[in-house]
Amino acid sequence: MSELLFPLAVFFASIFTSNILLTNYLGMCSFLAVSKELETSAGLGIAVTFVMAATTSLNWLVYEFVLVPFQLEYLRFIVFIIVIAAFVQLIEMVIERYSENLYFALGIFLPLITVNCAILGASLFMVIREYTFMTSFFFGLGSGLGWLLAIMAMAGIRQRLRTAKIPYGLEGAGIALIIAGFMAMAFMGFNGMISIQ
C-alpha cells in the first residue's frame, strides 16, 4: 500500500475491523460502568477520542526523540503514563479556564481517562507495530472514534433494555458483556473490508 494511503487505511481499520474495545478488550472498565446513559457515554467517548489522538502523537514524539536515542525503551511504560496523566491534567486546566460549559460537559470524565487502558494501549500498540508519526495520529484518532462508536451503540441498547426483565445473575455486567459479544460479532462482519497488522 502506498505511503499516503496507509495512514488512512489504519484509520478506518481501527474504527471497524480492529476496534480497540471489541477486538482488544481495552477500556472495558469505564465501558461497563458508564454505558448506562447515552449522553454521558457520548461525553466520555469524545473525551477519549480527543485524548487518544493527542497522546499517541505526543508519545510517538517522546519515544522517537527521547527514549530511542538514549536507549531507554524499557522506560516506555512509565514515560507514556506520565505523558498521558500530564496531558489530561493540562487539558483539564485549559478547559476550566476558557470554557465553563465544556468543563461541565467533559471535565468530570477527564480524571477517569488517565486510568483508561485503551489510551495507554493505543500508545503501546503504536510502538509495537512501528507506525510513523502520521499513521500513529490516525491510529489514535480512529481507535478513539471506534471506542466512541462502541460505547454509544452500547448505551443505546442498554437504554432500551431498561424495562426488559433480565435474569438475576445477568443483571448489570452480565448482560452488558453479552451485548458486547454480539456487537463484536457484528463488527467481525467488517473483516473483509480492510485489515492492518
Place this chain on the structure above:
Amino acid sequence: MAKSNLKKTFLTPLGKDNPVFVQILGICSTLAVTNKLDNTLVMTLGVMFTTALSSWTISLLRNWIPSRVRMMVETLVIATYVIIVDIALKAYYPEMWKQLGPYVGLIITNCIVMGRIEAFALQNKPLPSLIDGLASGMGYAYVLLIIAFFRELLGTGTLWGYQVLGSWWTSWAIMIMPPGGFFMLAIFIWIVRENFIKEETNE
C-alpha cells in the same frame, strides 16, 4: 486473632469479594489473552506479582506519601513492577513476550492493582497488604484460567497446546475470536451469581 484476620484477608478476595465476578474490575488487559491457557497463566502470574508487591510497597510507604500526589506515586510503583515483569519475560521467555505484545504493559492500568492499593494497602500494615494483593491476584487468576480452559478447549480442541479432543470435534472458531471472550465471561458471571451470590444474600 491476628492469624484468623490474615486468613480472612486471604480468603475474601477468592470468593465473596472476588475482583472479577463481584466487583467486575480489571478485565481489560487480561481477557484479551484468554484464548490460550499458557498465555493466560503467564499473564495472571504477572498480575499477581504486581498486585502483591505494589500493595506491599505502598503499604510500607503509606505514612510518607502526601495524599495530593498519591495517585502518581502509586502509578510509579506499579509501573516499576510491571517493567520488571516485562524485562524478565523478554529475557527468559521471548516467544511468550512477543505473543503477549502490549498486554504486559497494560497491567499498569489494570484496575485491580490500583483498586487494592486504594482500598486496602493505604490503611493497612505491609504483611496484610501483601496477602490481600496476592489473594486478589489469585482470585483474578483462577477465574481467567477457567475461562481460558473453556475457550481453548472449545475453540481449538486443545489444552496447553496438546490435542485433547479427537478429530470428531469441530472447533468453534468463535471461541478463540474476540466475541468468545465476552460470552464466556458473561456465562461465568451468570452461573456464579445465580448459584452462589444469591444464596449468600438470602441467608
